[in-house]
Amino acid sequence: QVQLVESGGGLVQAGDSLRLSCAASGRTFSEYAMGWFHQAPGKERECVAAISQSGGSTYYPDSVKGRFTISRDNAKNTVYLQMNSLKPEDTAVYYCAATTRTTTLTALALRYDYWGQGTQVTVSS
Secondary structure (H helix, E strand, C coil), X not given: CEEEEEECCXXXXXXXXXXXXXXXXXXXXXXXXXXXXXXXXXXXXXXXXXXXXXXXXXXXXXXCCCCEEEEEECCCCEEEEEECCCCHHHCEEEEEEXXXXXXXCCCCHHHCCEECCCEEEEEEC
């Protein structure tokens, strides 16, 4: 098992940046592909970034491509989400997730086994 704790959320203005962190503990972090998801009220949980076990492969949906960057430091058991040029539509609870059910990465929430508690990101216009 792995335990995940997100941090770094907050209230910012449109155009600002935030960096989210997700610290993992438990089983060997480098065995997990990781993902960042967000969920706004009344909407489904959506992947905004995913990264493979080594960090060599990443995924972004078009809505955040060029603005968000996922990275990981396996020595520190941490995955990051750098969010630039934030927009009001980025407002949501952000969750990190971990899975061993892929050899690369996945954007499908159903394939993730472990989730953090979430951190709120609010972008004002």
